[in-house]
Amino acid sequence: GNNSSNESKPAATSGSADDLSNTLVYAGESESTINPLLNSHDELPDLIFSGLMKYDGNGKPVYDLAESSTYDDATYTYTFKLRKGIKWHDGTDFSADDVLYTYNVLTKDETLSSSITSNYEDIVSMTAPDQNTVVIKLSQYDAAMMDYFTVGILPKHLTEGQDINTMAFNQTPVGTGRYKFVKWDTAGGMIVLERNEDYYDKVPNIERVIYKTVSNESTKATMLQSGEADLAWLNSKYADSFRKNDSYKNIDFKTADYRGISMDFGTEFWQNNGDSIGVLNDAIDKEAIVKSVLDGHGVAAYSPIQLNRFGGNKSADIYSHDLQKFAEEMAKLGWVKGSDGIYERNGEKFHFTVQVRDYEEERVDIANLCASQLKAAGVDMEVKLVTKFDWDAGYNGFLSGYAAQFDPDMFYKNYVTGASDNTMQYSNTRVDELLTNGRHTKEENKRKEIYQEFETVYAEQPGVVLVAFLDGCYVSVKGLNGLDTTRVLGHHAVGVMWNIENWTLNK
Amino acid sequence: MAKVENSRFRKVGIGWKKVEPVALKPSLKKRLKGKPVFSVIILLFIVTGCLFAGQLANHDPGSFYLQNVNEAPNAEFYFGTDSLGRDIYSMIWYGGRVSISIGLMSMAIISVIGITYGCISGIANAKIDALMMRIAEMANSIPNLLVILLLMAVIGKQDAVTLSFVIGITGWFALARIVRSEVRQIRNSEYVLAARRMGVGFPRIMIRHLIPNFVSSIMFVVVSTISSSMSMESTLSFLGLGLPVDVISWGSMLSLANRALLLDTWWVIIIPGIFLLVTLNCITSLGNFYRKGNTKRHSNL
Amino acid sequence: MGTILEVKNYSLSFDTPEGEIEAVRDVNFSLNEGEILAIVGESGCGKTVLCKSLLKLLPRNARVKSGKAELCGENITAFSERRMRQLRGKQISMVFQDPLTTLNPTIPIGKQITESIRQHQKISHNKAKAHALELLELVGIDHAADRFNLQPHFFSGGMRQRCVLAIALASHPKVLLADEPTTALDVTVQAKMLDLLLSIRKRTGIAILFVSHDLGVVARIADRVAVMYAGKIVEIGTANEIFYDSRHPYTWGLLGAQPALAMKTGELHSIPGMPPVLLNPPPGDTFAVRNKYALAIDYEEAPPMFQISPTHFAATWLLDPRAPHIDPPIFTKRRREE
């Protein structure tokens, strides 16, 4: 239905379908849905859809579908003026109804199962006085709200009344973004996008983007090497193998993406021994891990928001790889080494299990190295490879990764006691206070202070043994230009295409 | 002279002289001819190496020598190191221990189940046979992985024995089919009928009459279950259903191949491969030798 | 009548891991056109090996050690596989011992016969089929047309045996080697089969080498008889000479072992002992150890062929002038009429 109307519109560009000279082939992960409400960790929704706001190179929200906005402090009310003359990819006019519809789904639809709904909990009401104005009222001040207005807007006329989770639209999306969806070729393993000639802002230089769905990390590298892909995100080892090669370019982004070992306080072991998490940092040689696993493309981690513009408090870096110190600290905590070289306390061995997802080689390597280093120090961390995390199996933790590349408030739901994403049941009254304050504080400086304090407080009683922040190592063919590394990328190095309209390809 | 002649022509009848055909003692070289001596030696070498892994290994196979990542074979690391600085040489011996025992154990389990099931089905009457074969076919079309997933969860431990058990329990269908058709060929031979008639019980018939008579024709299938079990183990390790990550096997070493390939570290790819191939080939030639010994007839072509 | 097949000093052995098996040792005989020569002897004495070796159908470990076989004056021992192939079926063909296994179980009988016809004659499919039907009728299979497309499974043993004969006759060979063609048959069918062979011989003048261990059958069909023991021909002569005037103790033993003879006495004359293993046979006469009449020399030296009449030869030291006189057992002289 929807996409036939797309296809029927002839490509307003030169060259036949076979001409790949101005087509970017991107080797990405496997995809199942393209819907900004359901799928917040991928490049495609960002290309096809646009939101009221978007992030600029520095990770700050700027206007996109909205032209301007005002904020009323007293009533916590945002009033957005929308751009005029914007059309959906199928030619229908975009209007305030679509915005209202999308935010209604986000805040009111009971059946919607999305990880981001809690970001919009402060929204009280929405109205559209006219076709170009949207008024959104909050219950209290929310410092991160402008960030959350970046979510992509869905076309009401194509999706209303359907089950958002399973509708066919998710595989044949229609948006207002820079690229429009052409075809999802399952049998060929690719998703074809074409630039939106009617885009209201700068129309991209690259005519087509082909997103290949690849299920295997190393295949992405071989595809680059055999000329079947132009751009891919690789792990640092694979990326390194391209560095000597002149026909490729290595583009290394900074990301806010950390890897660490998250401990589950719901399990008995950590309820008893939660005080002994921080000390583990002393037993792990993070620099060595960064050097070996990441080939030096990353930094040792001490705080979850270390690379955030609000974070990076050096005084929170209280641990260092020092087995002597570790032994002393352990003794202080009451741990004694048993005959097998493993610490014991109150008749309990320092043994815990950690589940690790197997498809990412770096995760497995990091887990293995940590386990081996902890073992050498006298702590038995058992690594269990799983294909999908299993939360019911009683593992004591998991090898986690997360990123707060924009507002540090992204951690609110992770660390505040009882918050929606606090699945590890971390609880620290000081952290609760600080994060709540951070969310509802307006001045930037004050917020910065708050979050820096959060860093030190958290470091003393952490729920995650942070290991490293990864670099986002992209590799492209030589002729691809314009990638801008000022932007700090998110989890899984997502966001590389933030300025795709400026890219040029010359194959 | 004439007397001698006459005595030679005297009638002596049966058994005058014991006549024995001259038996020649073959030389050692001749006796060893056609026997897989070479394979036996190599196999012994590898097996002993694995048994004495502790003595042979010069590094801890589980340790990460982060200062020596991706080193080519050298005086300290005989077979080089992988991308995390593990010593391939030590891993080979420890890994061989695991892989070979998994291969053999799975083979044993597959053989026991497959042969028993096949014999029962081959000997049973048409209806039961059809039923049993249908069941095997059905079981065969359920993805192994699903069954393994379930079994692993039920058993709840991950060690070599469990793994062999799980691989064995999902791998016997083809063997059962082949055994069944072999049994159907020999089940009406008179020696089976006679034994049955004499009141010999089924287990004894199976062990004494059936198995020895078809074992040579299933030899290759049985031997190749060793290799398929080893590669199943590596696939499972790869999927996280296999052995704990710190237990090394040739399979898990091989599954690093694609990574090593992109990093141009050939020793990580080639060396475990060679060990695996050589071992399996030696086992095969032993099996072949056994098979040959059982079919002495020459081709009529 | 000319000689069509002549075998001279023919020896053949098998190489086995245990050693050399001398299956045929220094065999001499000739076969004339239209003649039926029977070879008798107990199991394992080399009858089949001899026939197969004439067609070069032996496995790779068989080796002709000496002598030659001449077919129509040509030494076929030296023939290449290719030339043999042209010969087989066309000049010389064979009926194999076991009809149950010699027919391919999955191919319809008709096809197996036409295949043989078309291999040597370039004729159309239909003609070949007509010819095959003729052959089937000739060997006495009724409803041949209906049975043409059936696999051997649907035929009885006797019918199968006759089909094998039909195949052997398909290209009108000059020599037929019939290796125990009637063992699988019961007496009535066997009698029919023998009559059939005799009538074919009469019509076409085919020469037949008839292998059997049943002396009764041989008595019915053979013109001449050769008695084989342990790879050697120990006695050869016309049927009458062998049955009524045999000279070799082994022939006596064979004749005496007929149960038909034991009816009156209730006692069966069996030949004691077992046939020898042909692996590295000891020097001397291999039959000596089973021979009541053995002479000392039999244990040391193999006897040469002694001529008794122009057609009758036997290899036993008993015929040597120096040997003591021995009366053959009475039954060898007995005739049915008496």
Add this chain to the structure above:
Amino acid sequence: MIENRKTQLLKKTGLRLLGFLFTMLILSIVVFCFARWAPGDPLQSFYGDAVESMTSEELGAARSRLGLDAPLHVQYAKWVTNALGGNFGLSLKYKKAAMDVVTPLIGNTLILGVTAYLLVFALATLLAVTCALHEDTWLDHIICKIGTGIYYLPPFWLGVVLVLIFSIHLRWFPSSGAYDIGKAGDILNRIRHMILPLIVMIVSHLWYYAYMIRNKLLDELRQDYVFLAKEKGLTKRQIVWRHCLRNVAPTIVSIMAISIPHVLSGTYIAESVFNYPGIGALSIESAKYHDYNLLMILVLIAGALVVLSSIAAQTINEIIDPRMKETGVSAWQR
């Protein structure tokens, strides 16, 4: 008599088809239960990482919405009634009708699988015949040695090496995918993409079957009918191809029938190493991710193939070799 055989065959085939339907029913029940007993959370595949941030009430609600909390037999009954109406349910991972997930991919796998399957058996037969014709000569020995050697190479390992040589260094064949961009209809392009996967699939199965057929052929060459064939003046080749192979055919056909799942599972390796979109990888994935409805379809497809082919094999064999027919009473009644 011939007529009789035909009607009999028809009847038998009919009966077998009935048996087939019954088998499929049982199979579906077994897999249904198995899949649900297997540990792990199906919601994982539905919501992906979002599950990590869902509360237990949310999870419960989601479960009941997807019908995952009903008793097993109720769930099964629902599945069967829907399936009979052609509705095989929603794929949890792909969030669309399971049938729609399978249909675009099944073509790819069938092309790859069937080609590999046919090639494996054609080549296996060819190799087997070559070996049998040259039994115990150097040619036979070399083929056997190389054959076993290559057969033991782990397929994923082989795939990776092939990619290195043929895609990266020589750039002769692509390393991934089923066809190039916009070349879905280009047969040559598809063949180019299939070559490496095919090599892996063929190599990892070929010798297993070639060796089996070779051994059967060697047994067959020891049969007496070979003499008769030789005596007719047939050449060795004619004998092996016309006579021996025909007698081995029932065995080959039976092996082919049982090997379907074996070869099909081979597509999994090829698909994942070469990123070739297909249902081989999908079925492993569906088992891993507890995508029940998808799993059911895939297992039923595999099961149907297996059972149907074994029925076909039996029927073919009875035509080739009438001895195969099960007649008479078993001697094992008492």
Add this chain to the structure above:
Amino acid sequence: MNQTAILEVKNLKQYFPVSKHLTVKAVDDISFQIRKGEIFGLVGESGSGKSTVARSIMGLYQLTDGEVWFQGNKISDPKVFRSNRRDIQKNMQIIFQDSAAALNPRMTVRNIIAEPMQACRMFVKNKEAMDAKIDKLLDQVGLAKSFRSRYPGELSGGQRQRVAIARSIGTNPDIIIADEPIASLDVSIQAQILTLFQNLQQEYGFAFLFIAHDLSVVRFLSNTVGVMLHGKILEMAETEELFQNPLHPYTKALLSAVPVADPIYERSKKILYYDPSKLSLTGSLQQLSPKHWMFCSPK
């Protein structure tokens, strides 16, 4: 010879349904009895059902109809069979036609001979006694002790058949069913085996059901002879009576076709032919004289 019968077959029928439309009547209503120490010879053309009779008696098939009585037990009744299984297995043994097929090629002679005794729980614990018994058996059939460790493949046909015989007499059976035990042997060995049978009967008193198709062999060995065709016994009489005074045309034909090692006689002899398809299948065995039965069709 007037002891009671140890084996009695009454109206035995053994049909094989080959397909819906065709049933092979392999054995069709036959009756006979064998007394202690008697040799009953069964002859007939190949495919006439002789082996099937043997196998039916041994209980290898589900009888279509009829009864088999063994030592006063109706063993054709599965219940009776089961309750007397051990006894029957011990006292009724079989020797097959093809010794190569009847002996497991992978077992030593010792194990082959020991098997039925083990199955009958004889000498379970006593290995020496078993070995002594095996030596004695080998001696009885004229084989040296050294054969114990050989495999059937290493033996000649006659030796194999002796092993089969040794196996069958190990449990001291009352009756041995010998299904063409000499057909695959050559003349000189045949004579040895026949003599052995004769000895076994005369010295140890074994009874035999002796199946053959060679009439002269049967004439030599057996006390009573039955002639079979198409699953029916056509004529049954004491041996000499039958050979001197054959009544049924098929018997006459058979007798006339027996080859004799006498060329002059053979070439001139007239063979009577009998077309088996002419045989009327209705009728029954009638006693014509005290020792002579013949199959007669109701006129």
